[in-house]
Amino acid sequence: MTGEIAVELNKVRFAWEQDIVLEIDRFEVRRGEKLFVGGPSGSGKSSLLSLLSGVTVPAEGSVNLLGQNLSSMSNVQRDVFRADHIGYIFQMYNLLPYLSVLENVTLPLRFSKKRNARVTDAKAEGLRLLRHLGLEELTERRVIDLSVGQQQRVAAARALIGGPEIVLADEPTSALDETNSRAFVDLLFQECENTGATLIFVSHDSSLAERFDRSYLLGGEEA
Amino acid sequence: MSPYSLSLKSMKHRMGSVMITVVSLALGVALLLGVERIRNEARYGFTNTISETDLIVGARSGSVSLLLTSIFHIGNVTDNVSWETYQKIERNPQVAWTIPLSLGDSHKGYTVLGTTNAYFEHYKYAQKRALVMAEGKEFADTYDAVLGAEVAEELGYTIGQQIVLAHGSGELSFVEHSENPFTVVGILKRTGTPIDQTVHVPLEGIEAIHLDFNNAEGHLHHAGCNHSSHQKEVSSLDAFDALLAGDEEVDLTPTEITAFLVGMKSRPDAVMLQRAINTHDAEALTAVLPGVALTELWQVVGVVEKILFVVSVLVLFVSLASMFGALMMSIKERRREIAILRSVGARPRHIVSLVLGEAMLVTLAAIALGASLFYLALFALRPLIQQRVGMWIEITPPTSTEWAMLGIIFCAGVLIALLPAWRCYRSSLSDGLTIKL
Numbered sequence: 001m002t003g004e005i006a007v008e009l010n011k012v013r014f015a016w017e018q019d020i021v022l023e024i025d026r027f028e029v030r031r032g033e034k035l036f037v038g039g040p041s042g043s044g045k046s047s048l049l050s051l052l053s054g055v056t057v058p059a060e061g062s063v064n065l066l067g068q069n070l071s072s073m074s075n076v077q078r079d080v081f082r083a084d085h086i087g088y089i090f091q092m093y094n095l096l097p098y099l100s101v102l103e104n105v106t107l108p109l110r111f112s113k114k115r116n117a118r119v120t121d122a123k124a125e126g127l128r129l130l131r132h133l134g135l136e137e138l139t140e141r142r143v144i145d146l147s148v149g150q151q152q153r154v155a156a157a158r159a160l161i162g163g164p165e166i167v168l169a170d171e172p173t174s175a176l177d178e179t180n181s182r183a184f185v186d187l188l189f190q191e192c193e194n195t196g197a198t199l200i201f202v203s204h205d206s207s208l209a210e211r212f213d214r215s216y217l218l219g220g221e222e223a
Numbered sequence: 224m225s226p227y228s229l230s231l232k233s234m235k236h237r238m239g240s241v242m243i244t245v246v247s248l249a250l251g252v253a254l255l256l257g258v259e260r261i262r263n264e265a266r267y268g269f270t271n272t273i274s275e276t277d278l279i280v281g282a283r284s285g286s287v288s289l290l291l292t293s294i295f296h297i298g299n300v301t302d303n304v305s306w307e308t309y310q311k312i313e314r315n316p317q318v319a320w321t322i323p324l325s326l327g328d329s330h331k332g333y334t335v336l337g338t339t340n341a342y343f344e345h346y347k348y349a350q351k352r353a354l355v356m357a358e359g360k361e362f363a364d365t366y367d368a369v370l371g372a373e374v375a376e377e378l379g380y381t382i383g384q385q386i387v388l389a390h391g392s393g394e395l396s397f398v399e400h401s402e403n404p405f406t407v408v409g410i411l412k413r414t415g416t417p418i419d420q421t422v423h424v425p426l427e428g429i430e431a432i433h434l435d436f437n438n439a440e441g442h443l444h445h446a447g448c449n450h451s452s453h454q455k456e457v458s459s460l461d462a463f464d465a466l467l468a469g470d471e472e473v474d475l476t477p478t479e480i481t482a483f484l485v486g487m488k489s490r491p492d493a494v495m496l497q498r499a500i501n502t503h504d505a506e507a508l509t510a511v512l513p514g515v516a517l518t519e520l521w522q523v524v525g526v527v528e529k530i531l532f533v534v535s536v537l538v539l540f541v542s543l544a545s546m547f548g549a550l551m552m553s554i555k556e557r558r559r560e561i562a563i564l565r566s567v568g569a570r571p572r573h574i575v576s577l578v579l580g581e582a583m584l585v586t587l588a589a590i591a592l593g594a595s596l597f598y599l600a601l602f603a604l605r606p607l608i609q610q611r612v613g614m615w616i617e618i619t620p621p622t623s624t625e626w627a628m629l630g631i632i633f634c635a636g637v638l639i640a641l642l643p644a645w646r647c648y649r650s651s652l653s654d655g656l657t658i659k660l
Contacts, residue, residue, distance in 0.1 A: 075571075079565075079571075080570075082566075083567070083568020088566040093563075094563065095563070096233075096563055096564075097236060098235060103232075107567045108567040108568055110229075110567075111568035111573070112568050
C-alpha cells in the first residue's frame with residue numbers, strides 16, 4: 001500500500017476571521033507514512049488538524065483524504081468519514097470519565113459501522129489493543145485513577161481500534177515526561193505499523209522529529 | 224450505538240446535580256397531582272352528596288344556604304317548615320316519596336339528624352347509590368339511633384351502645400338530654416358524604432327529648448337550636464298536663480321540621496312543583512333543584528381550588544426552570560465531553576440527542592418519582608384527610624386528565640431542553656475538536 005497517497009492538500013488557504021492562518025501550496029502524505037508536523041505556536045498546527053479531520057473546510061484549495069475531496073462532502077458526510085477513517089488523539093484529557101477504560105477504547109465502534117465491521121468482537125479487540133499497550137490490568141479501572149501516560153496510551157488504543165487509515169495526533173506527548181514520551185511514540189509507531197495506518201503527528205517538540213519517516217514544518221520549509 | 228446508554232452513564236457520573244433536578248421536579252409533579260386529585264375528589268364528593276332527589280324544600284332562604292344546612296349540615300337553621308305544609312306536599316299525587324329532616328342537636332360534635340325510615344329507603348348519593356347498613360337495622364323505636372360510618376369508627380360505638388344527645392351544635396354543648404339516652408341499632412356503610420358524620424334518630428325521638436327537656440327545665444333558649452318544641456311551651460299545655468299525669472300516650476308528631484327532600488314520580492314535574500312551592504302564599508318556602516344548587520355552591524367554593532391549581536402550576540414551572548438551569552450549567556461542563564465524542568465520530572445530532580435524551584430521562588424519572596410520592600402521600604395522609612375534611616380519597620390509577628398533565632410535563636421538559644441542545648449543537652460545530660475551556 002505504501003506509495004499510494006493518503007492525504008493530499010492543494011493550494012489550501014484557510015482563514016479565521018479574515019486573517020489567513022494557513023497557506024499550504026502542496027502537502028502530501030503517503031499511505032503508511034509516519035509524518036511529523038512541527039512549527040512554533042500560531043503557525044497553524046490546529047488549523048491544519050481541523051482541515052485534516054474534516055471539522056472545517058478551507059476557503060480555497062482542496063483537501064483530499066484517501067482519494068476523496070472533503071470540500072465536496074456535506075457536514076454529515078464529513079462526520080461519517082471521520083468516524084470511519086480517522087483516529088484522533090488529543091493533547092490530554094482524551095477519555096470520558098464516566099466510561100470504563102475498555103468502554104473508552106471501543107467508543108469509536110459505536111459511531112462507525114465500517115470500523116465496527118472490521119472487528120468481530122468489540123470487547124476482545126479492545127482487550128487485545130490494551131494488552132499490546134501494556135494496560136491489561138487497567139481495563140476495568142476508572143479513568144481518573146490512571147496516570148497521564150496511561151491515559152494517553154488508552155487514547156492511542158482508541159484511535160487505532162477498527163483500523164482507521166489515518167491517525168491524527170495533536171501534541172499527544174506534551175503532558176508526558178521525556179521517558180514516557182519516547183515510550184509512547186514507540187508504541188504508537190508499532191501499532192500504526194501493525195494496522196498500516198498513516199500517522200500524522202503534530203508537535204512543537206522537534207526533538208521527536210528525527211524518529212519519523214519525514215517531518216513537515218509549518219511556517220517553514222519541508223525538511 | 225445507543226446515545227441513551229451514553230446519556231445514562233454520563234448522568235450517572237453527574238449523579239448529585241441530576242438527582243437534585245429530578246427530586247425538585249418530582250416534588251412539583253407530586254404537588255400538581257395532589258392538588259388535581261383533591262380538586263376532583265372534592266368536586267366529585269360535592270356533587271355526589273345527593274342524587275335522585277328532585278327537590279329540597281325548606282323555609283325561605285337562598286338555595287345555597289338551604290343546601291348547606293339540609294345536606295351538608297353546615298350553619299344554623301334559622302327557620303322551619305310546618306308539619307302541615309310538609310304533609311300537604313307529601314300527599315301531592317305527583318310526589319313519589321319525601322324524607323323529613325330535622326336538625327339542631329349534636330352528639331360529641333357530630334350532627335344529629337331527625338328523620339324517618341324513608342331516609343334509608345330513598346336517600347341516594349353518588350349516582351343512585353343507596354344507603355347500606357354495615358350492621359344492624361333501621362329505626363324500630365323512638366329512642367333508636369343509626370350512626371354514620373365515621374361516627375361509629377371514631378367514637379368506637381357498636382350496636383347496643385347508649386348515647387346521649389346534646390342540645391345545639393358543637394363539641395362543647397353544656398346542655399345534654401341525659402335523661403333520654405338513645406340506643407344504637409344500626410351503623411351505615413361509608414358513603415364519603417356528610418352522612419358518615421351524622422347520627423340519625425327518628426323524628427319522634429327528637430320531639431320526645433325536647434318535650435321532656437322543656438318540661439323539666441323550663442324556658443331555656445340555646446343558640447343553634449330552634450326546634451319547634453321550644454316554641455310549644457304555651458300552646459302545648461295539654462302535653463305538659465299529660466306528662467304530669469304520667470300519661471304515656473304523648474303525641475310525638477312534630478309540628479315543624481327543618482327541611483325535607485322530595486322525589487317525584489316523574490322528574491319533569493319537579494320544576495312545576497318547585498314553582499308552586501316558591502310561590503306558595505300560606506308559608507314562605509324555598510324549593511331548590513339539588514343539581515342547580517350544587518353547581519351554584521361549587522362556583523363559590525371553586526375559587527379556592529382554582530387558586531390551588533394555579534399555585535401548583537407555578538411550583539411546577541419553577542422546577543422546570545431549575546431543570547433548565549441545570550442543563551445549561553451542564554453544557555459548560557460538557558464541552559470537553561462533546562469534543563471527545565466528536566473526535567470519535569459523533570455527529571452534532573448525536574450530541575443533541577444526548578442533551579435531549581438526558582432531559583427526557585430526567586423528566587421521566589421525575590414523573591415516576593413524583594407519581595410514587597403522590598400515591599405514597601395519598602396512602603399515608605388519607606386517614607388524616609378523612610378525619611379533618613370528611614373526604615375519603617380512593618387510591619385509583621391516574622385519570623385521563625392526570626395522564627394528560629403528565630404528558631404535558633414531559634413535553635415541557637423536552638421543550639425546555641431544546642435551547643441547551645441547540646447551544647450544544649452550535650458549540651459542537653464551532654469548537655470542533657479543539658477543546659476550549
